[in-house]
Amino acid sequence: MNTLKIIVFFIFFSHINTLFSQKNNIIPTPIEQTINSGYMEIENSPEIIADFELNKLQHYLKMQ
Structure with missing residues (x-):
């Protein structure tokens, strides 16, 4: 059960982190990457x- 909670937490956190990063232009577009x-x-x-x-x-x- 603890393993399931950990997996769900990391999946949730990764989606929140990706959304936050894209809204604030932290993740560069492919053209901006060097x-x-x-x-x-x-x-x-x-x-x-x-x-x-x-x-x-x-x-x-x-x-x-």
């Missing part, structure tokens, strides 16, 4: 994002 430092927006082309990830991988491998 990758890492905030200079590369999601709407950029996949090639730019792939180059960025490749550079990140190269930097990581150099550190090993």
Whole structure:
């Protein structure tokens, strides 16, 4: 019974939190979301994002 109460509480809380966040514009829209430092927006082309990830991988491998 306690498990059921906990599950119901978390479901209720997550819905209330989502509604509150959307009304106050805390959750950014997909266009507003950015990758890492905030200079590369999601709407950029996949090639730019792939180059960025490749550079990140190269930097990581150099550190090993």
